[in-house]
Amino acid sequence: MCRSIKTLRPPMAPEVTEDDIHAAALQYVRKVSGFRAPAAHNQEAFDRAVLAVTDATRELLADLVVRGAS
Incomplete structure (x- = not known):
């Protein structure tokens, strides 16, 4: 649907900023x-x-558990 929205979860994006979340x-x-x-x-x-x-994106990223991530 939105190909220009990048994946924001680890390990795809080790550092996610507020600007990244807002842009998405x-x-x-x-x-x-x-x-x-x-x-x-x-x-x-x-x-x-x-x-x-x-807000929903920030909450989602905070709650995700990614297997194998340190």
Whole structure:
């Protein structure tokens, strides 16, 4: 679906920054919404979605257990 979103879990990405997580969330919301940059009347909903996906991604990465990872 979103080929430009890189894998953020170890060992694929040993160091994941907040910028990496936010960029992935932004790409996801852009793809799902069909908007690269939403119109002013959709900006608030777009920003809330990016924040929600960022938070969910951060939580997912924190909770994942990757076998064989140190």
